[in-house]
Amino acid sequence: MANALSGVRVLDLTHYVAGPYCTKLLADYGADVIKVEKPGLGDPARSIGPFFHDTPGLEKSGLFLFLNTSKKSINLNLKSKDGAQILKQLVKDVDIVVENFHPRVLPALGLDYEALKDCNPSLVMTSITNFGQSGPYKNYTMDAIVADGMGGWSITVGEPERPPLKIGGYQAEFTAGLQAAMATMTALTYQELHGPGQHVDVSILESVVNMLMSDTILYAYTGQVKIREGVRHRPYPSTVLPCRDGYVGVIGHMPIQWETLCAWMEKPELMDDPRFGTSGLRREHADDLDEILTSWLADKTQDELYHVAQELRIPFGKVMNAEQILHHTQLIHRNYFMSIDHPATGEVKYPGAPFRFKDLPYDIQRAPLLGEHNEEIYGRRLGYRPEEVVRLRELGVI
Amino acid sequence: MTMEPARNNVRGALQGLRILDLSMWWAGPRATRLLVEAGAEVIKVEAPKYPDPWRGATLFHAETKGMLDHLPPSQRVNVSPGFNLENHSKLGLTLDLSTADGREILLKLVKISDVLVENYAPRVMKNFNLEYPVIREANPDIIMISMPAFGLDGEERDYVAFGATLECMMGVSYITGYEGEGPMALSQTAYTDPIGGINAALAILMGLRHRRRTGRGTHIEMAQLEGGLPFMVPAIMDYTMNGRVWGRSGNRHPWKAPHGNYPCLGEDAWVSISVGSDAEWLGFCRIMDRPDLAEDPRFVSGKPRWEHRVELDPIIEAWTRQYDPYTVMDRLQSVGIAAGPVLNAAQIVKNPHLLARDFFREVAHPVVGAHSYSLAHPQMSETPVDIRRSAPLFAEHNDYILKTLLGMTDEEIARLKEQYVICDEYRFD
Numbered sequence: 001m002a003n004a005l006s007g008v009r010v011l012d013l014t015h016y017v018a019g020p021y022c023t024k025l026l027a028d029y030g031a032d033v034i035k036v037e038k039p040g041l042g043d044p045a046r047s048i049g050p051f052f053h054d055t056p057g058l059e060k061s062g063l064f065l066f067l068n069t070s071k072k073s074i075n076l077n078l079k080s081k082d083g084a085q086i087l088k089q090l091v092k093d094v095d096i097v098v099e100n101f102h103p104r105v106l107p108a109l110g111l112d113y114e115a116l117k118d119c120n121p122s123l124v125m126t127s128i129t130n131f132g133q134s135g136p137y138k139n140y141t142m143d144a145i146v147a148d149g150m151g152g153w154s155i156t157v158g159e160p161e162r163p164p165l166k167i168g169g170y171q172a173e174f175t176a177g178l179q180a181a182m183a184t185m186t187a188l189t190y191q192e193l194h195g196p197g198q199h200v201d202v203s204i205l206e207s208v209v210n211m212l213m214s215d216t217i218l219y220a221y222t223g224q225v226k227i228r229e230g231v232r233h234r235p236y237p238s239t240v241l242p243c244r245d246g247y248v249g250v251i252g253h254m255p256i257q258w259e260t261l262c263a264w265m266e267k268p269e270l271m272d273d274p275r276f277g278t279s280g281l282r283r284e285h286a287d288d289l290d291e292i293l294t295s296w297l298a299d300k301t302q303d304e305l306y307h308v309a310q311e312l313r314i315p316f317g318k319v320m321n322a323e324q325i326l327h328h329t330q331l332i333h334r335n336y337f338m339s340i341d342h343p344a345t346g347e348v349k350y351p352g353a354p355f356r357f358k359d360l361p362y363d364i365q366r367a368p369l370l371g372e373h374n375e376e377i378y379g380r381r382l383g384y385r386p387e388e389v390v391r392l393r394e395l396g397v398i
Numbered sequence: 399m400t401m402e403p404a405r406n407n408v409r410g411a412l413q414g415l416r417i418l419d420l421s422m423w424w425a426g427p428r429a430t431r432l433l434v435e436a437g438a439e440v441i442k443v444e445a446p447k448y449p450d451p452w453r454g455a456t457l458f459h460a461e462t463k464g465m466l467d468h469l470p471p472s473q474r475v476n477v478s479p480g481f482n483l484e485n486h487s488k489l490g491l492t493l494d495l496s497t498a499d500g501r502e503i504l505l506k507l508v509k510i511s512d513v514l515v516e517n518y519a520p521r522v523m524k525n526f527n528l529e530y531p532v533i534r535e536a537n538p539d540i541i542m543i544s545m546p547a548f549g550l551d552g553e554e555r556d557y558v559a560f561g562a563t564l565e566c567m568m569g570v571s572y573i574t575g576y577e578g579e580g581p582m583a584l585s586q587t588a589y590t591d592p593i594g595g596i597n598a599a600l601a602i603l604m605g606l607r608h609r610r611r612t613g614r615g616t617h618i619e620m621a622q623l624e625g626g627l628p629f630m631v632p633a634i635m636d637y638t639m640n641g642r643v644w645g646r647s648g649n650r651h652p653w654k655a656p657h658g659n660y661p662c663l664g665e666d667a668w669v670s671i672s673v674g675s676d677a678e679w680l681g682f683c684r685i686m687d688r689p690d691l692a693e694d695p696r697f698v699s700g701k702p703r704w705e706h707r708v709e710l711d712p713i714i715e716a717w718t719r720q721y722d723p724y725t726v727m728d729r730l731q732s733v734g735i736a737a738g739p740v741l742n743a744a745q746i747v748k749n750p751h752l753l754a755r756d757f758f759r760e761v762a763h764p765v766v767g768a769h770s771y772s773l774a775h776p777q778m779s780e781t782p783v784d785i786r787r788s789a790p791l792f793a794e795h796n797d798y799i800l801k802t803l804l805g806m807t808d809e810e811i812a813r814l815k816e817q818y819v820i821c822d823e824y825r826f827d
Contacts, residue, residue, distance in 0.1 A: 001609075002612075003608075004605065004607055004608040005604060006611065007424050007611065008607070021628070025600065026456065029604055032731065037659055046568075049632075049636075049652075050632060050635055050636035050639060050640060051639075052639045052640075053639065053640065054640055062631070062632070062635030062636065062638075063631060063632055063635065066631045066635055066636070067631070095596070102741070113779070124492070131751060132755055132777075134752050134755055135751040135752075135754040135755045135825075136561050136750055136754055137731075137751040140727075140731045140738070141731065141734060141735070141736045142736050142738065143672045143674070143736045144672075145649060145651070145657060145658070145659070145670045145671075145672050145736075146670040146671075146672060146737060146738040148670070149659060149668070149669075149739070149740035149741070150738040150739060150740070150741055151746075152741050152742060152743055152745075153587065154659060154668075154670070154740050155525055155666070155740050155741065156585075156586045156587070156742075157574065157582060157584055158576070158582065159576075162576070163648075163649060163658065163659045163660075163661075164659050164668055164669065164740050165574060165575065165576070165582060165648065165659075166574075166576040166649050166659070166670075167570065167574050167584065167647060168570060168572075168573030168633070168644070168647075168649075169570070169573060169631070169632055169633060169645070170628060170629075170631075170632065171570070171589075174628065174629040174631075175592075175593070175596075175629075176594045178593065178600065178752040179596055179776055180599040180776070181600050182432060182596050182599050182603065182775075183776040183778065184435045184776060185600055185603035185604060185607070186411050186412060186433075186603060186775070186778070187411060187543035187778055187781075188603075188607070189411060189412060189606060189607070190411035190781055191604055191781075192607070192610060193610075195761045196780055197780075197823065198502050198778050198779045198781065199778065199779040199780075200776055200777075200778050200779075201776055201777045201779070202776040203755070203776070204751070205751075205752075206755075206757055206776070207774075209746060209757075210592060210772065210774050211587055211589060211592050212587055212743070213424070213480065213561075213586060213587045213588050214480035214483055214593075214769075215586075215742075215743040216486075216743045216744075216746050216747050216758075216772055217479040217480065217482070217483040217769065217771060217772070218479045218480070218743065219743040219744050219747060220455060220747060220769040220770055221477075221479040221480070221766065222479070225742050225744045226586055226742070226743060226794045227666070227742070229586075230491075230582070230583075231580070231581075231582060231583040232583075233562070233583060233586060236427045236791070238560075238562050238583075239583065240566070240571060240580070240581055240582070240583045242580065247566075247571075247572075247580060247581050248566070249562050249563055249565075249566040249571070249583070251560060251562060251563065255442075261775060295738075298549035300554055310554075310557045310558070313558065315557070315558050315560055315563040315568025316563065317562060317563035317564065317565070317567055317571075317710045318557075318566055318567055319566040319571050319581050320566065320567055320568075320569050320572060320574055321569060321572045321573075321633075321639055321643045321644070321645075321814065322569060322630070322633045322634050322636070322637035322638075322643055322649070323643050324569075324636065324646060325567075325568075325569050325630070326634070326637060326638065327551070328567075329552075330548050330549065330552045330553065330554040331623075331624075333551070333552040333553070334549050334551065334552055334621070334624070336624055336627070337638075345639065348635075348638050348639055349638040350622070350635070350638070351624075351627045351628045351631065353478050353620060353624065353632070354601075354624060354625040354628060355543075355597055355598070355600075355601040355618055355620040355621075355624075355625060356618065356619045357601075357604075357605065357608065357616050357617075357618055358530070358616050358617040358618070358619070359616065360608070360616070376511060394605075396458075397787070
């Protein structure tokens, strides 16, 4: 069925997390995405877990299976001369190329933006790299912990005097992938309205800096530098504390919220306590306040606190793990998680639509097996005869 | 005064696109900031009595330092660093949507706009009688996006949330923290807000693409929790496939060592290091001038190195402590190892790489003066990504929008001011 991006053709040269998340977003909303994987092991994310039933296998990586839904997979060795020629042929027929190689790689293969633009003048090409296509660190390498650190995030996460923390999971990569999909759509908008394509330069480092809440502009205005404060944030209370069956995010920093919280705790005297008169004073006396809060929270459950707080219009958070997220009634009511069938795993639940269009389906397809669409793309789309495909396979091109 | 707000002559990719923005705080304004940097026109609508709370929300540091004392109350809504960053280049209109006149003006603006953005709790747009069917009737071509925290239906539809609420719900707090200790808060970033903002900008651009293809507008629902959950995928898929629940593992990597944030020379100075391959480890030993470590059977290949990481970390630390983080980065990067300084805001604004890429742009603001603002939209080769002017002062573009765009007369505008449907300046404290 038609979707928002029906008719948009994407050639996907990406691997690992950031690039594949970008093209997954395009594919799940209707774009035709051909993922180019190197012969043999394909996208290295196929070899990174978590694996289905903890059994490694190229078709069993949950990370890969999620990040590559709704795409087609072909094998192609870009390092061979024939492979580069075939790629150029494919480029002629698409609107968008997305790649996340190190900035040295494609120029060395004669496949950089200028070369691909010669094959297709209206091409939108999106490159996702650690540091961007220019600047003194352009050729440096990075991974998630370095991205969180250099991007200014880790220095604010953790306890004072103790090491800054990496954020769990692949937050920097997902963020960059989302930025890339958005910027690709900006470029596609211009291309569809006015004709010219262009090169979109997404930097993972800059993507992380953009997740900071006003940190750099706050410094520019006031000289204030944010540091690590554990779970205690300013203004206070905005923190995470244990309750009977887990942890909750406790909020009460705005005057009306503080008043509500004191009434809820049945401790109106705290309103007049000089230690807690303002959010700044409450942060200064956080040890005292946390003791009061923790003993009040001790016999209450996460769910009770979460729902009652909403009735009182103070948005407590429920600190959920993956199991709780899968069982959260609101997400179940909304049919958020989708069961996707795959030959190597059977039906497994995946996170669903990040946003929903009225009257348009969110109809995602399972990730492709490695090289599953070789015949369709080389044979039917490019018109190679079967013996040519055999020859290319023997040469290690596909 | 009627004037066309100043614009550079450059053509942004989204020039000609007009966005009507009812959103407040951070997520919605981030969405329209991304689009304004690529050339769209954004009309930001604020109630006369209720300016965007972000105009005050990031001010507490300045307040405690007495930096606002010299300003009259009407100007204090114009000096928030966070507001001025997220709303640069937008046009500011005051309008009370709870009045019949205010609603009518909004619907006139809907007729001449391509996109309507709102991030109220669902009950609010209903109370204004401005839900999608009403908007669509005024302009069938419009792309409307709603950004509730938890969705437009279900028992939690009207639940409100801050970034600190949603980061707990999204599960990122649960998997961030020191090993064996409690979950960590990340709310200094209100993480789900920028995720929601980028998702919304993407969704708007997809909605416009749908309109180009079919000629029809649409309504998009971007529930902020749902937009953030894909970022939790390795943990979520490990649960759905294996029943495993991820906890907190500090800076430990599941198979790489050394991996962590190591102390350096200087106050709160750290360097992030991640060693993936044995070749990288040999390079590391060369840089440290420790051939003995290269041959040490505990560290000779990936698996034993990871198993002996508790013995390895103090060795790395003893070396990193002798140098500043930039020196460690340059030396390790010279042999292809992922390493970089753990930067704070003061260091980021001076970072030579970001400066070389023009990541910051200096913009003058009539009340607070000139500062460097970061760009949120990635750079593009053919069309500019830019900051065209400073964030709107409260009510700054009333006249341009009401007179030039809607053709209203001075008398009509005077009547609206009298009835406080619009206003010239913020009069409350």
